[in-house]
Amino acid sequence: MDDIPVWSKDHVRMHLPQRQSGSHKGTYGTALLIAGSTGMPGAAVLAAKAAMRSGLGKLVVATARESITPIASHVPEATFEPELMERINDPELDLTSYKAIAIGPGMLPDQKTEAAVEHLLQLGKPLVMDAGALSERTYAKTEAPVILTPHPGEFSRITGVPVEKLQQQRAHHAANCAVKLGVTIVLKGQNTVIAFPDGETYLNATGNSALAKGGTGDTLTGMLLGMLCCHDNWRHAVLNAVHLHGACADEWIKTHSAHTLLAHELTELLPTVMKPYEQQ
Amino acid sequence: MDDIPVWSKDHVRMHLPQRQSGSHKGTYGTALLIAGSTGMPGAAVLAAKAAMRSGLGKLVVATARESITPIASHVPEATFEPELMERINDPELDLTSYKAIAIGPGMLPDQKTEAAVEHLLQLGKPLVMDAGALSERTYAKTEAPVILTPHPGEFSRITGVPVEKLQQQRAHHAANCAVKLGVTIVLKGQNTVIAFPDGETYLNATGNSALAKGGTGDTLTGMLLGMLCCHDNWRHAVLNAVHLHGACADEWIKTHSAHTLLAHELTELLPTVMKPYEQQ
Amino acid sequence: MDDIPVWSKDHVRMHLPQRQSGSHKGTYGTALLIAGSTGMPGAAVLAAKAAMRSGLGKLVVATARESITPIASHVPEATFEPELMERINDPELDLTSYKAIAIGPGMLPDQKTEAAVEHLLQLGKPLVMDAGALSERTYAKTEAPVILTPHPGEFSRITGVPVEKLQQQRAHHAANCAVKLGVTIVLKGQNTVIAFPDGETYLNATGNSALAKGGTGDTLTGMLLGMLCCHDNWRHAVLNAVHLHGACADEWIKTHSAHTLLAHELTELLPTVMKPYEQQ
Amino acid sequence: MDDIPVWSKDHVRMHLPQRQSGSHKGTYGTALLIAGSTGMPGAAVLAAKAAMRSGLGKLVVATARESITPIASHVPEATFEPELMERINDPELDLTSYKAIAIGPGMLPDQKTEAAVEHLLQLGKPLVMDAGALSERTYAKTEAPVILTPHPGEFSRITGVPVEKLQQQRAHHAANCAVKLGVTIVLKGQNTVIAFPDGETYLNATGNSALAKGGTGDTLTGMLLGMLCCHDNWRHAVLNAVHLHGACADEWIKTHSAHTLLAHELTELLPTVMKPYEQQ
Numbered sequence A, B, C, D: 001m002d003d004i005p006v007w008s009k010d011h012v013r014m015h016l017p018q019r020q021s022g023s024h025k026g027t028y029g030t031a032l033l034i035a036g037s038t039g040m041p042g043a044a045v046l047a048a049k050a051a052m053r054s055g056l057g058k059l060v061v062a063t064a065r066e067s068i069t070p071i072a073s074h075v076p077e078a079t080f081e082p083e084l085m086e087r088i089n090d091p092e093l094d095l096t097s098y099k100a101i102a103i104g105p106g107m108l109p110d111q112k113t114e115a116a117v118e119h120l121l122q123l124g125k126p127l128v129m130d131a132g133a134l135s136e137r138t139y140a141k142t143e144a145p146v147i148l149t150p151h152p153g154e155f156s157r158i159t160g161v162p163v164e165k166l167q168q169q170r171a172h173h174a175a176n177c178a179v180k181l182g183v184t185i186v187l188k189g190q191n192t193v194i195a196f197p198d199g200e201t202y203l204n205a206t207g208n209s210a211l212a213k214g215g216t217g218d219t220l221t222g223m224l225l226g227m228l229c230c231h232d233n234w235r236h237a238v239l240n241a242v243h244l245h246g247a248c249a250d251e252w253i254k255t256h257s258a259h260t261l262l263a264h265e266l267t268e269l270l271p272t273v274m275k276p277y278e279q280q
């Protein structure tokens, strides 16, 4: 397995979409983010900010009461779907117009979350599942990509593979799991592994220990959601999001201590970090 | 219709007012912004921030409870008129001292909004109508300008012209509608069309696809409101606002990815973008 | 009256205190700011931020519920005195430890405000009165400075002098009023007049029309409060605050449009604007 | 006592840990911050922001209702433990997984605080005690460091030594107290004294009068908490935190007036101030 290809800077350059001059927000579609809870309101802020920076057209957030004011301050561009989790099985709730959905940052892995995930999986929309949305379960076959973004601890929780064993053969376990479940696995950590359901697997070479701090995963989830909206090819969206997330951290440590990064600052670096990838 | 004039950089330079040295906030007047709702609190933040950056004297905001804290954080310079929508027909409510009014960002196109619009149209004040305030209706003749800022979807909703047909002859349809209704139409999108009630029509040449994201229209509404306060000639106010809004986005993409702009950042660029237009 | 001296850049340089190396927050004292109301929460944010930037040791704010979260976001360094206005005559409330007090920004000129002013005047502490705290009244003789900061409209309201007449002889009327009432008058506007109770009068030469917008007066009140804490000579505090407030606006327009300044940005410029005055 | 060594720039350089490339947030551990109250919500914001910038893995905050929204805005990376103070003796509350704990900023020195301190001292975790958590008490012998961060007034309150006497022999009194109580004393002020329980004592040479303002102590507490998480040697954590806190203030006054610093800006300087200490 030591010949896993790296998704390189050049790959990103070639596969990052240009925003077309005649486009409008409808061109990129509306993303739905379900995130945040009373004890973890900030995760929704981080993911929302990251999503809106990553190329989508519009963002709707379903979140906890505690997250609304901070989101409206950080990203006044976002709108809200109130009480979505409570109405998830309400036949009047129509989620079919969303282009992509992410669920999990700052949420507890409880029955309510599981019920929502269950429902979302049936929509046939690109779906990112992180943190509280990650559980030990199987997936029905769908055309639409299902993307799981566990860190090693979460991967272990949903697969039963012990962390130590996992870390010795990260790509192997990620690919196994992806093929078996029929989903995409983004196994986070140094050299994040991206394994697609058909076994195709890449390593990410960006990022550093400045990311070893709470909140950076929530930012990644938001970036994945946004990138899914502006890419035609969802695999490129996933690979580019992971690469650029790490590239922001690499930019940070050029002039700042690695101990000091706050996850929301990744998003502030993204506009200038992403720019050179788009030229030519 | 391919000879529609462009409102150019030079036009803006010639018609942008200088802030006079002996002026005070009363010189520029007080603007009223009605915007925001429980699910769309941020639209009021965006419009308020844009308005206060665009030359007015004072700003009063009538908004949803959810918007107050974020506005007081982003623009502590704004004040609030509580429960205005509820008291809109209250004879004690005196709106005659406002210099210009904008309504609609982040509001639903419901009966309450319609009733407020109805009332505001009778005031004989410059009135900007956007988003939730846009509906299929007729307008009584007034001296005071009524400015509608639909994107193609909204234009279609209020005129019945299908979007595809509209987009093939944007200037034609905008001008038709402006003359017929006796209002100013700002038909948004690439090369925004500004059509005045007498048929005079301009194209805007600034802006780019970084604007193809939720919230940028709310920022434009705020800029229009502010510019109406500091211009003597309201047509120049409209044309200059549209031009400068796009110019901020053009500045953004010089050094930032077009995928990453947040609408509130337009307003942060305005102070330096506007400066060179004022020199000599 | 055309020989009124200007409080110049050199005056400020000579009379701006250096922060002493062995000092601690107690050296500069604790200031009390009473400001803000439901409809004007932001005024308290502006004044609080300005005060904490202007050399005090600690700041306590008595304000409206709506102002607390925005203040805790903008100036987490401030603390709060809850329900102060309700307890103003409570014998348990001890205000004697404050070094200076300001009241009025974002407040209504109602009976409650008047009662608080009445009480504060008896404390014998440097007191800044602005906006809602300004009323037609007389003042008992005290050692402690009482500083009124009316704009022309407010000056007219508290003295009966019509605005037009006032503006023709600003220094004359300000000085008259200062001597008659035994207070310091800061008559705001282009070339702000500072008139002391003994008739000594200065003009300010900084500032420009970027200040002609809501909120800039609240910022000045905060700066006056802060400067009273770090100056030994309260007259210098008043004169320096007015000068530096205008100097921040002068810095702004070097690179930004005068139409676009938000009052809270004055405070963000203060640290670098003030620095060169301290050298040597 | 005039031969107390200074913890110098070179000491920091030698003893500041590098963030290891293969690390993850678990490597640095989770810190618990207990801070803030209704009247002092901002202290929790300051300490939380400082902690997350100072190398920890995750941060959990137990705080007042008023602090939650400002923290979620400033540091959306933090999470919350609701009602912790109320449940402090609840056997279901498990605090054993925290790597380090800080208590006191923005809290009142009342019975509830004392009860919490009592409980925390029994956990055997590195514990920082500041402000409201400082009281006249004795300490049981533990392996885990207990770090008290009084300013002279607080030192006097908990030891009975009058401030004037204390200030004449700061190192002497700090060391005495540290040895007697078996704790580490960070006696703040110009040339902060760091005295360890075995009598080892250092002086800090960074910092200046820009720090003589409310809130800077809360920032230090947060930095201490964060540094305890990323240092193997807790003494180095304490010494480095104090040094870097002052170094940020020293950076500030190079280009900004010493009168104008807000404590939360120290934390914004930390990433670039800390960087050169890490090189080679």
Ligand SMILES: Nc1ncnc2c1ncn2[C@@H]1O[C@H](COP(=O)(O)O)[C@@H](O)[C@H]1O
Binding pocket: A151, A187, A188, A189, A190, A191, A192, A206, A207, A208, A209, A210, A211, A212, A213, A214, A215, A216, A217, A218, A220, A245, D020, D021, D022, D023, D024, D025
């Ligand atoms: N040492 C490291 N090197 C590179 N990336 C890291 C490192 N530690 C954490 N990350 C990234 O930071 C994020 C952490 O996500 P989470 O564990 O969900 O907070 C993921 O994107 C990880 O890949």
Ligand SMILES: Nc1ncnc2c1ncn2[C@@H]1O[C@H](COP(=O)(O)O)[C@@H](O)[C@H]1O
Binding pocket: A020, A021, A022, A023, A024, A025, B151, B187, B188, B189, B190, B191, B192, B206, B207, B208, B209, B210, B211, B212, B213, B214, B215, B216, B217, B218, B220, B245
């Ligand atoms: N591709 C584009 N090129 C130029 N301007 C655009 C483009 N897409 C959107 N805009 C502008 O962005 C704003 C969108 O407004 P709204 O649709 O109300 O959010 C309007 O000012 C549009 O003119």
Ligand SMILES: Nc1ncnc2c1ncn2[C@@H]1O[C@H](COP(=O)(O)O)[C@@H](O)[C@H]1O
Binding pocket: B020, B021, B022, B023, B024, B025, C151, C187, C188, C189, C190, C191, C192, C206, C207, C208, C209, C210, C211, C212, C213, C214, C215, C216, C217, C218, C220, C245
């Ligand atoms: N045209 C102007 N030139 C200089 N300063 C001004 C001008 N207009 C307003 N100001 C200042 O802006 C502030 C306005 O205060 P207020 O009227 O209370 O909001 C005062 O400090 C005025 O002196």
Ligand SMILES: Nc1ncnc2c1ncn2[C@@H]1O[C@H](COP(=O)(O)O)[C@@H](O)[C@H]1O
Binding pocket: C020, C021, C022, C023, C024, C025, D151, D187, D188, D189, D190, D191, D192, D206, D207, D208, D209, D210, D211, D212, D213, D214, D215, D216, D217, D218, D220, D245
């Ligand atoms: N004059 C000064 N020189 C250096 N450091 C100071 C000075 N005044 C205050 N400090 C520091 O600022 C902080 C004040 O903490 P506190 O008194 O708790 O707000 C401590 O870290 C002090 O060491």
Ligand SMILES: [Mg+2]
Binding pocket: A131, A151, A217, A218
């Ligand atoms: Mg995570």
Ligand SMILES: [Mg+2]
Binding pocket: B131, B151, B217, B218
């Ligand atoms: Mg719109």
Ligand SMILES: [Mg+2]
Binding pocket: C131, C151, C217, C218
């Ligand atoms: Mg005023």
Ligand SMILES: [Mg+2]
Binding pocket: D131, D151, D217, D218
């Ligand atoms: Mg303290």
